Structures are given as structure tokens and as C-alpha cells.
Amino acid sequence: MQTITSLIKIILMALWTLISVILAFALIIVTFHSKSAIWFAHKIWAPVLIFILGAKLKVEGVGNIDPNQSYIILANHTSYLDIPMLTAGLPILFYYVAKKEMQKIPFLGWIMTASGIIFIDRQNKHKAIRSMRKAGNKIKGGKNVMIFPEGTFYANKETLIPFKKGAFHLAIHAQVPILPVAILDATKIWPADSHLKLKKGNCKLVVGQPIITEGYTLEQVDELLDLAYKKMYQLLK
Secondary structure, eight states: HHHHHHHHHHHHHHHHHHHHHHHHHHHHHHHSSSHHHHIIIIIHHHHHHHHHHHHEEOOOOGGGTTTSOOOOOOOOOOOTTTHHHHHHSSSSEEEEEEEGGGGGGHHHHHHHHHHTEEETTTTTTHHHHHHHHHHHHHHHOOOEEEOTTOOOOOTTSOOOOOOOSSSHHHHHTTTTTTTEEEEESSHHHHHHHHHSSOOOOEEEEEEOOOOOOEHHHGGGGGHHHHHHHHHHHTOOO
């Protein structure tokens, strides 16, 4: 029975995402701005997706977010539910920095592309550098950027895996605060190793206090990475 229910949910989510892609592209055509698609994803697409899944999302630490401040937002990566949770739960608009492989995911990759997501080709150093520069330009323009510093997720992982340095090079270059966000219990609803074991349940985002990067230099990138890792680990407890 669970498999059938999960399959129905997957079909409904796929249909809703397809409709959302069409609507997002329509908004871009009408407004001539990709921010319209970002707004649609945050306010309409993601909340409806979470409703279809039967998930109840709780967000703690919203008071740590200054809506007038630009951030590099860092979150742990646990499942396919992470993106809808972050998109629906955080009260600020942001652009994702994601691995290029996600662009190939049916439906999800489409709305990510329409929303101005920055895709990184980790197999090509020069393209990766250009992508991070693009992210830096968005930050300098007053926008927020979301990065999964682990780079990927593994099925049933119990802890954080080592962070990659790209986000911290970017934070030091831009001199903007890092906002750590912990994702909890997403795998109980959407297991990382299966699309046919979806369950109803509670999930949570915990927003930590911003990490000030002003004054850090590139020689201190490892120090900043270690600090962010410890902060994220504490939020997950």
C-alpha cells in the first residue's frame, strides 16, 4: 500500500512541478526577470509540494535572519526533500548553487533552471570557477546564495561529511555573513535511497546565528570551514 501511495505522490509532484515550470516561464516572459520564477518557487511551488508529500515543516531560528542582509546560506544535504524544505521554509529569497547533475533531473532540474539556479560543473575547473564568480556577482548585487557545502548526499548517512572549500572562498571574497541552516528528519519522509517509501511526518529547519566573515583572508579558509562545520554539527544535535 505504501508503494502505491508513494507512486501517486510522485506522479502528483511531477505533474505539479511540470505545471510550475510552465507558470514560472510565463512569469519570466511577462516580467522579464528570473526573480519572478524564484518568487514562484518559494511561495507556491515548494509549499504545495510539501503539502502533497504530507509533510509538516517547522522552522526555528528565523529571528537570526536579517532581511536587509545578503548571506551565503549553507545547509546540510540529506535527501530530495531538502530543496523544497529550504525553499518553502526560509523567509528570504535566494539562488541555489547546485552541482550540474541536478540540472538533468526531470521536472526539478527544469524549475531550477527557470529560477536562475547556478549550476557547477565539478569536473571542469574553469567552468566551476566561472559559476562561482556568477554566484559572487549575485551576492554583490544584494542577493542571497544557497550552497550545500557537502556537495552531495549519501543514503542513510548519519553525520556531516567533509565540507568542500568553494563556499568559503566565495564568502571570504564577498565578505558577507554565512548563515548556517540544519535540515532535520527529511529522510523520515523521503528516504535518500528510495522514491517509493514516502511517508507523512514532521520535518524541521534550524537557522543558526550568522558567521561573520569580515576580516577573514583566503589564508584562513580552512579556519572558516572548520568553524562553519562545528556550527552546523551543533545545530543538528
